[in-house]
Amino acid sequence: MTQPATFHDLKGASVYITGGGSGVGAALTDGFLAQGANVAFIGRSDASAFVDEMRDKHGRAPLFLQGDMTDTELLHATMGKAAEAHGPIKVLINNAANDQRHALDESTPEFWDWMIEVNLKAYFFACQEAARQMDHGGSIINFSSISYMMGNAGYPIYTTSNAGITGMTRSLARELGPKNIRVNALAPGWVLTQKQLDQWATPEDLAAHLDRQCLKRHLTPDDMIGPTLFLASEASGAMTGQCIVADGGVVTTG
Template structure:
């Protein structure tokens, strides 16, 4: 898609994205490459085809590292490899998450641990390594949350718990890292119609009900997340930290 804006400071920036090979993350990789940034990303599944698609489109390929980000040593090693390839990180985008459905009654302790490891722990430890790399020259961290917890959605309580945790973590890390000029913000998307959402969760009834809740009467696409993320990543938002920015088409949450 056409870039809606140019963020000059992102040209040549070193950007690391979790889950940058599919869904919203793939749009973010595409959007960052289009700004002239150097992108590295981790993902669980093979993303070689996407890497080649990006090479064809931008003339530069993102650095893809396959692995499970819940392994903190591995996560940190991939972030260090990104720094070796592109320089210390300027931008971290914590995007990868898992919204697997579950109910309180059926939840095991192991499932809780796994969901929190994916949806919260990996975010935290990615921030830890990013902060190390950004300590001398500052940087920007964008943590993907969700409006799902603000809506009080059922069906995935550990996911919504994590989304709420992400905004709390964001505020505290913004305070801790602000003196080093490292900004930390959260972005809370509304319902973004990725192929996975369409394949797994989106029924015609739920889609219609959700559009009713939005002020704007068009469903959101992964590409709609690009410019808001670039804004938070870039110096355009240099006076913003500790915030959670909803990008949701104007969902009005009622009691």
Template sequence: MEQIATFPDLNGASIYITGGGSGVGASLTDGFMAQGANVGFIGRSDASAFVAEMEAKHGRAPLFMQGDITDTDQLRATMMQAAEAHGPLKVLVNNAANDQRHTLEEATPDFWDWMQAVNLKAYFFACQEAARQMAENGGSIINFSSISYMMGNAGYPAYTTANAGITGMTRSLARELGPQNIRVNALAPGWVLTQKQLDQWATPEDLAAHLGRQCLKEHLAPEDMIAPTLFLASEASRMMTGQCMVVDGGVVTTG
């Protein structure tokens, strides 16, 4: 996707992204690097090929740290490693998530705990570490939520519960961290058609039904999340905090 806006304050900034090597996260890594930012990201799968692609494209490589975001000690360690490599953290993007389909009846306590660990707990403790690192210089935290809970979607209740929690957590942390000039916002995408979504969930019938709910009659792509995230990360949104910004082609409304 062609770069449509430039945010000079992101040039040279230290950015940390969870799940920054695939799907939406890979687009975000690319987008921040196009602004001149220094990106570190954690991911469970090997992202060496993606790192090489970014280095060829931008003339420098993002810092990839392989790990599991549900391991809080490992998550904190990678965030500190990124700060050592790129300087004080300016932006945290909590992006990694898992929307595995399930019913209420199928869910077990272990599955519930795992879903919350991936989709909410990791966000909370990444925010905690980011707040520690940003205490002196301020910064921006962006928590990816989802319109799925706003729509009242069935089919993944543990996931929608976590996303509602992300929005509530965002609002509370914005109030708590505001005096330190740390902004905390949520970004709620609509149905972004990553390769995983296309492979696992996107039937022709469901795609048509969802497009029918959108005001804008075009499916969302991972690249559509870049500019909104850059805006929330930059000083262009310097007086915006505690908000949940929806980017869904016009399915749900807020306010």
């Protein structure tokens, strides 16, 4: 997908993305590379083939740092390696998440801890390290979801995490504003990644969700590139502490 806008201030920027090798994260890596940014990303699965694809497409490769972002020490170490390669992180995108379906009466304390570690704790500690590096300001973008705004059932720990992300975003925007660090959340609708198509996107559920959207087309990972670039760029320089919805018109804010 060719982006309709160029954000000139992102050229050469040091960008760090969690989960940047697959799904929405891979689209973001592609989109930032197209803007001339220097991208590093963390992921648990081997992303060598994707790195090669990006090198062939853009003439330079993203820095892939393999690891589990719930290991805070390792997460911070990879962010340090990103800074060594590209300079201090200017843009942090907390994208990686797990929306595994689960019921209230089947959830255990261990499963709760794991879901919170993936979907909220890792976000917080990535923000912590990014803030340390952003001596001259920067942009943090935390991916949330409209699922908690809709009151969706079927994954209550995930929706709890989404609500926590929005609250954390607003508090950190207040705390980090004096350092010229902007912190915003982006809440996508149902983005049809391959994982969603393989595991949960039944024809009936897809039709019902599309009926709720104003725009009568399903969302793809590429639909998240433009909003993320905007929040990363100084084009949104007066915006912080906000939760921006990109869902095709399901929920309303304001």
